[in-house]
Amino acid sequence: MNLFDIKEGEKVTITSMNGLQDRVRRRLQHLGLMEGSEICYQCKVPFGGPCILATENQKIGIRRKDAACIQVRKSC
Amino acid sequence: MLTYALFGNPNTGKTSLFNQLTGSYQTVGNWAGVTVEKKIGKLKGNQGELIDLPGIYTLNPLSEDETVAMNFLLQESFEGAVNIVDASHLDKNLYLTVQLLEFGKPLVIGLNMVDVAKRRGIDVDAQKLEEVLGIPVVPIIARSGQGLDQLQTYLAQLSDKSRRALRLNYGDAVEQAIENIEANIPDDSHNRRWLALQFLEGNPIVEKYLSENISMDALNRFKQQAEKLLNGRSLYQHIQTVRQEFVQDVMKKTVRKGKANVLLSERLDQVLTHRIFGIPIFLGLMFLIFQLTFDWLGTPLSDALDSFFAGPLTGWLEALLGAMDATVFIHRLIIDGIVAGVGGVLVFVPQIFILFFFISIIEDSGYMARVAVLMDRVMEKIGLNGKAFIPMIIGFGCNVPAVMATRSIEQPKERLITMLLSPLMSCSARLPVYALFAGAFFAENQGIVVLSLYVLGIILAFALAKLLSSTILRNEGSFFVVELPPYHTPQVRSLIRSTWEKGKGFIKKAGTIIFAGTVLIWLLSYTGPTGMDVSIDESFLAVSGQWVAPLLAPIGFGTWEAGVALMTGALAKEVIISTMNIIYFVPDVDTLKGVIMASFTPLQAYSFMAFVLLYMPCIATVAVIRKESHSLKWTLFSLVYGLVLAYLVSLVIYQVGQLLGF
Numbered sequence: 001m002n003l004f005d006i007k008e009g010e011k012v013t014i015t016s017m018n019g020l021q022d023r024v025r026r027r028l029q030h031l032g033l034m035e036g037s038e039i040c041y042q043c044k045v046p047f048g049g050p051c052i053l054a055t056e057n058q059k060i061g062i063r064r065k066d067a068a069c070i071q072v073r074k075s076c
Numbered sequence: 077m078l079t080y081a082l083f084g085n086p087n088t089g090k091t092s093l094f095n096q097l098t099g100s101y102q103t104v105g106n107w108a109g110v111t112v113e114k115k116i117g118k119l120k121g122n123q124g125e126l127i128d129l130p131g132i133y134t135l136n137p138l139s140e141d142e143t144v145a146m147n148f149l150l151q152e153s154f155e156g157a158v159n160i161v162d163a164s165h166l167d168k169n170l171y172l173t174v175q176l177l178e179f180g181k182p183l184v185i186g187l188n189m190v191d192v193a194k195r196r197g198i199d200v201d202a203q204k205l206e207e208v209l210g211i212p213v214v215p216i217i218a219r220s221g222q223g224l225d226q227l228q229t230y231l232a233q234l235s236d237k238s239r240r241a242l243r244l245n246y247g248d249a250v251e252q253a254i255e256n257i258e259a260n261i262p263d264d265s266h267n268r269r270w271l272a273l274q275f276l277e278g279n280p281i282v283e284k285y286l287s288e289n290i291s292m293d294a295l296n297r298f299k300q301q302a303e304k305l306l307n308g309r310s311l312y313q314h315i316q317t318v319r320q321e322f323v324q325d326v327m328k329k330t331v332r333k334g335k336a337n338v339l340l341s342e343r344l345d346q347v348l349t350h351r352i353f354g355i356p357i358f359l360g361l362m363f364l365i366f367q368l369t370f371d372w373l374g375t376p377l378s379d380a381l382d383s384f385f386a387g388p389l390t391g392w393l394e395a396l397l398g399a400m401d402a403t404v405f406i407h408r409l410i411i412d413g414i415v416a417g418v419g420g421v422l423v424f425v426p427q428i429f430i431l432f433f434f435i436s437i438i439e440d441s442g443y444m445a446r447v448a449v450l451m452d453r454v455m456e457k458i459g460l461n462g463k464a465f466i467p468m469i470i471g472f473g474c475n476v477p478a479v480m481a482t483r484s485i486e487q488p489k490e491r492l493i494t495m496l497l498s499p500l501m502s503c504s505a506r507l508p509v510y511a512l513f514a515g516a517f518f519a520e521n522q523g524i525v526v527l528s529l530y531v532l533g534i535i536l537a538f539a540l541a542k543l544l545s546s547t548i549l550r551n552e553g554s555f556f557v558v559e560l561p562p563y564h565t566p567q568v569r570s571l572i573r574s575t576w577e578k579g580k581g582f583i584k585k586a587g588t589i590i591f592a593g594t595v596l597i598w599l600l601s602y603t604g605p606t607g608m609d610v611s612i613d614e615s616f617l618a619v620s621g622q623w624v625a626p627l628l629a630p631i632g633f634g635t636w637e638a639g640v641a642l643m644t645g646a647l648a649k650e651v652i653i654s655t656m657n658i659i660y661f662v663p664d665v666d667t668l669k670g671v672i673m674a675s676f677t678p679l680q681a682y683s684f685m686a687f688v689l690l691y692m693p694c695i696a697t698v699a700v701i702r703k704e705s706h707s708l709k710w711t712l713f714s715l716v717y718g719l720v721l722a723y724l725v726s727l728v729i730y731q732v733g734q735l736l737g738f
Contacts (some may be wrong), residue, residue, distance in 0.1 A: 044351060045452070050453070056584060063555070066557075
């Protein structure tokens with residue numbers, strides 16, 4: 001299951017970021033997003049725009065095609 | 077002289093701290109990438125120099141502004157450093173701290189935003205953190221100045237202590253590689269273990285630094301050997317994981333988490349980045365700003381200032397000149413030249429300050445990063461990313477900082493395109509021209525007409541970006557990751573400060589380049605091939621304008637007056653107004669409006685405004701493009717494409733407009 005399949009407001013845990021471009025993965029890691037991070041999928045900008053992810057205490061905007069490369073599982 | 081450097085993640089308040097510690101003023105904002113260059117200031121109390129560096133997440137750079145900090149670390153000598161750490165994002169911030177500790181220079185941590193963290197239910201035990209890391213940790217609130225005395229005391233003591241660099245255990249394979257590489261690095265001022273580690277994780281700056289002195293073959297071999305032993309994980313990932321584990325361990329020992337209050341920021345975002353209303357709200361806000369700047373607030377103030385210059389001020393000066401028995405030449409130079417020329421530009425100060433005030437609010441509140449997200453889809457379509465929209469907004473104020481702001485764009489080609497096109501964003505210097513012409517010809521719809529010019533600039537910039545990004549500057553792997561900082565209410569004091577800092581450049585320009593230009597133009601209008609005090613139509617000014625006039629005829633304003641104004645306007649676009657004031661020989665803006673209404677039709681006026689918008693960046697912008705692009709070719713390109721574009725657009729406006737019967 002990737003991040004793109006998740007409904008708005010759902011909480012998930014990242015299981016793999018290997019599908020991402022190297023630069024995107026590195027930048028996300030700088031921001032503290034890595035395997036095991038718990039995130040909440042917040043919202044999508046319409047017309048295929050980026051989406052906003054919220055971690056415990058910050059928000060990050062990324063493109064949808066990148067979101068589709070992040071594998072996640074539902075948090076219990 | 078003792079030198080200290082300021083390191084920290086983007087948007088953690090480094091520049092606020094810098095301003096407080098040095099008593100200087102540098103621009104602060106609430107988004108990642110405000111500072112793109114190192115800034116030097118004198119510490120209060122004569123303690124030495126403090127250097128403010130662009131924010132970085134790690135020492136291994138991805139964008140141009142991040143290389144500035146890394147180059148500083150490698151190439152300049154300093155006694156110690158302050159690492160400013162955001163208490164509400166401790167884990168993310170400590171990752172950089174680890175690398176600075178590995179570097180081994182004396183370090184003191186300024187634990188900033190403890191107040192913000194508390195509100196989010198995050199409690200950081202500063203004393204414990206000090207114990208775990210083995211360096212001084214001072215809780216501070218950089219915005220208000222709390223805790224800075226103590227920080228400075230520690231800073232003064234730093235240089236006395238010799239410190240050992242932090243050593244994490246990176247596992248046998250990597251430790252072996254580090255040892256081998258260290259043996260190959262000659263003794264110099266830098267910590268060899270740190271150099272080896274940065275090399276292993278693929279830091280391009282360190283790689284370049286090492287390759288200047290030693291052959292890289294052996295080093296690369298050690299690197300490959302180590303990577304083979306990691307079972308498919310890259311060295312970069314491995315090193316990162318070890319550091320993260322250390323950070324998590326520190327976090328466990330020092331941070332307690334309680335309940336967070338539901339934040340206002342959260343609610344604001346539900347509205348401002350709303351999936352449907354987000355973009356309309358942004359456009360609505362921009363429209364509101366224009367209305368306030370041009371119609372509701374700015375114009376009445378400008379008019380009041382104008383009548384003051386034309387009335388009382390001119391009266392006083394005339395009385396003074398009369399009392400001093402000034403010659404006719406001096407009298408006319410001052411009244412017809414300087415007062416008309418410089419005053420004609422200064423009357424627009426209210427509008428410009430109002431515009432800068434709103435730009436400051438956008439910068440300070442945290443809305444800027446949201447705009448980048450909202451606009452990313454559009455920007456992606458033209459081959460750029462949402463971050464490129466930030467320089468464009470700054471460009472509405474002034475193109476020079478806009479070109480500088482492109483440094484935070486990671487992709488070199490996207491950055492170049494944004495740099496070349498940001499002069500199409502209509503800056504405040506062009507505003508006097510619009511205010512004059514739109515005020516004269518389109519008084520009823522002034523706000524809308526001016527807005528249409530801004531939109532014209534944006535549309536052309538987008539079209540050209542698309543063209544460039546799909547032809548000569550084709551770009552692979554565009555990407556977009558942006559941090560959305562929490563909103564905060566801008567402080568009145570800092571808003572006034574940053575509005576003034578942006579606007580004072582305009583006033584300074586009026587006193588220098590515009591003043592000098594005005595005197596020169598007046599002299600050229602006063603003298604001619606036949607001598608002094610000639611009629612203006614026989615002046616040097618008219619003679620030179622007549623050369624250009626025929627070229628401008630097809631686009632609607634083939635008069636020597638327009639030609640001269642445009643030529644002098646290359647200096648700075650405000651000079652266009654100064655020149656017109658002198659050429660048309662008028663005491664105030666109202667009379668000038670009357671005169672230009674007699675020599676332009678509304679269609680010609682619109683074509684003229686479009687030409688002024690596009691025709692070329694001012695010299696200050698050209699200089700900064702040269703500096704930032706490191707390329708004469710692209711600098712010339714920015715000049716030439718502007719002229720060609722301006723001519724074509726004005727031609728279309730004028731010719732099509734005539735066909736349509738305007």
